[in-house]
Amino acid sequence: MIACYAAGGGLGHLTRLRAYLHTLAVDDEVVVLSDSPYAADPRVSSGWTVRPVSTGLAALAPDELVVDAFPAGLKGELTRLPSGIRVTHLARLLRWDAYRPLLPSDPPRFDRTYVLEPLDPAHEAHLRAVSDVVAPLVLDDPPSAPLDVDGWVIVHSGPDAETLELLAYARDMAAMEGADPPLTLVSPHRPDGLPDGVAHLDVYPAGPPGPGVERIVTAAGFNSVRQFAPWRDRHRMLPFPRSLDDQFARAARARARVP
Numbered sequence: 343m344i345a346c347y348a349a350g351g352g353l354g355h356l357t358r359l360r361a362y363l364h365t366l367a368v369d370d371e372v373v374v375l376s377d378s379p380y381a382a383d384p385r386v387s388s389g390w391t392v393r394p395v396s397t398g399l400a401a402l403a404p405d406e407l408v409v410d411a412f413p414a415g416l417k418g419e420l421t422r423l424p425s426g427i428r429v430t431h432l433a434r435l436l437r438w439d440a441y442r443p444l445l446p447s448d449p450p451r452f453d454r455t456y457v458l459e460p461l462d463p464a465h466e467a468h469l470r471a472v473s474d475v476v477a478p479l480v481l482d483d484p485p486s487a488p489l490d491v492d493g494w495v496i497v498h499s500g501p502d503a504e505t506l507e508l509l510a511y512a513r514d515m516a517a518m519e520g521a522d523p524p525l526t527l528v529s530p531h532r533p534d535g536l537p538d539g540v541a542h543l544d545v546y547p548a549g550p551p552g553p554g555v556e557r558i559v560t561a562a563g564f565n566s567v568r569q570f571a572p573w574r575d576r577h578r579m580l581p582f583p584r585s586l587d588d589q590f591a592r593a594a595r596a597r598a599r600v601p
Contacts, residue, residue, distance in 0.1 A: 343370060343371040343372070343373060343402070343403075343404045343405055343406075344368060344370050344371070344372050344373070344404060344405065344406045344407075344408060345372075345373045345374075345375060345399065345402050345404035345406070345407050345408070346359050346372060346373070346374045346375065346376075346390070346407075346408040346410065347375045347395070347407060347408065347409045347410060347415065347420070348374055348375060348376040348378070348381075348395075348410045349375075349376070349377070349395050349412070349415055349416035349417075349419075350376070350377075350378060350411075350416060351377060351378050351379070352378060352380070352499055352500075353378070353380050353386070353499045353530070353546075353565075354411075354563055354564060354565055355376065355378070355410045355411060356374070356376065356378060356380055356381055356386050356387075357386070357547070357565045358410060358411070358432060358434070358458075358481070358564065358565060359374065359408070359410060359432075360386065360387075360388055360483070360484065361481040361482060361483045361484075361565075362408070362432060362456075362479075362481060363388050363390075364388070364482060364483060364484045365479065365480075365481050365482045370405070370406075371391070372388065372389070372390040372391070373390065373391045373392075373393055373402060373404070374387070374390045374391070374392050374393070375393050375394070375395050375397055376392060376394075376395060377394055377395050380499075380530065383546070385546040385547075386546060388484070399423070399424060399427065400424075404427060405427070405428065406427065406428040406429070406430060407423065407427050407428070407429050407430070408430045408431075408432065409429065409430070409431045409432070409450065409452070410431075410432045411432060411433070411434050411436070412436070412441065412586070413431055413433070413445075413449065413450065413452075413468070413469065413472070414444065414445050414446055414449045414450060416586075417444060418444030418445055418446050420446075420449075420450050421446045421448045421449065421450065422448045422449070422450055422451060423450050423451075428453050429450060429451065429452045429453050430452065430453065430454050430455070430456065431450075431452040431454075431455040431456070431469070431473065432455075432456050432458060432479075433455055433456065433457045433458060433461060433465075433466075433469055434458045434459055434461075434564045434587075435459050435460065435461055435462070435465075435564070435587065435588050435591060435592055436461070436462065436465055436586055436587065436588070437462075437584070437585070437586055437587065437588045438461075438462040438464050438465040438468075440585060440586055441465075441586050442464070442468075445468075449472055450472065451472045451473070451474075452469075452472060452473040452474070453473075453474050453475070454473065454474065454475040454476075454477065455469045455473040455475070455476045455477070456477060456478070456479035457469075457476060457477070457478050457479065458478075458479055458481060458564070458568075459564065459568075459592070460595070481568065483547065483569065486547050486549070486550070488549075488550050488551065488552035488553075489528065489545070489548060489549055489550065489551050489552050489555060490552040490554070491524075491526045491541070491543070491552065491554060491555060492523075492524055492554035492555070492556075493523035493524030493525060493526065493554070493555070493556060493557075494512055494516070494523045494524070494525050494526070494555075494556060494557040494558075494559060495525075495526045495527075495528055495548070495551065495555055495557070495558055495559070496508050496509055496512050496525065496526070496527045496528065496529075496559045496560070497528045497529070497548045497549075497558065497559070497560045497566065498527075498528075498529055498560060498561060499529060499530050500529065500530070500531070500533070502533035502534060502535070504561065504582055505527065505529055505533045506533060506535055506536075507580070507582075508559055508560070508561065508580055509525070509527065509536075509537065509540060511559060511578075511580045512525060512557070512559045512578075513525070513537075515557075515559075515578065523556060523557065524541070525539070525540045525541070526540070526541040526542070526543055527540055527541065527542045527543070528543050528544075528545060528548040529542065529543075529544065530544055530546070531544065532544075547569075549569055549570065550569075550572075550573075551570075551573055551576075555576070556576060557576050557577075557578065558570050558573060558576055558577045558578070559577075559578050559579075559580070560577070560578075560579055560580075561579065561580060561581060561582050561589060562579040562580070562581035562582075562589035562590070562592045562593035562596070563587070563589060563592075564587070564592065566579070567579065567592055567593070567596050571596070574596065574599065577596075579593045579596065579597075581593040
């Protein structure tokens with residue numbers, strides 16, 4: 343059995359784990375430790391069982407533990423783990439100067455660390471010091487139906503204030519370009535204050551874009567930038583400040599890859 347530690351209340355950890363399990367063709371029993379309200383959504387899960395983050399590993403006795411994003415947990419709550427459990431870490435970009443003070447004095451060691459995107463050099467140095475193997479991994483999402491809408495799509499799972507800011511960003515872009523495209527918000531819930539004329543779809547996953555999608559507007563989270571990379575010519579990002587994720591650096595890297 344594989345346990346996946348995914349502290350956090352949103353969709354990001356779950357989407358990444360879903361892609362990881364698909365990429366490695368994992369067919370073992372999977373238990374996801376998460377307090378996210380989306381963890382048990384059948385559209386999100388890959389048939390996994392959900393347990394609270396507070397569930398002890400002794401109660402699960404997994405053969406492998408996958409620790410997502412934060413090498414010592416969201417708040418530094420993970421220390422050196424029991425022997426006999428294979429430990430895998432999925433590493434994405436962190437604001438390392440902000441996260442480093444959270445590291446415990448006896449941080450977890452990893453049998454293998456998969457680097458999913460370029461990291462801060464000090465972050466990578468730490469992972470190399472606590473990992474037997476460090477290797478890159480390109481994630482591949484499970485197949486899904488195209489997003490069959492016309493015009494521009496805005497994709498965000500919240501909070502509402504950010505969703506509305508993305509909508510305003512899209513409308514400002516359209517006005518500057520002299521365009522008046524249909525706008526569709528793809529989000530788990532309809533935010534209060536959604537402007538008239540903006541359609542709302544609760545679909546997951548939000549992609550790939552169908553032939554009628556002319557523009558994709560998102561924040562600069564790891565999954566959005568990764569998943570929409572093949573359509574970078576029509577993808578626009580508005581990064582938001584995060585305590586531990588550096589969306590601004592990720593957006594700058596993605597923009598630099600387009601002539």
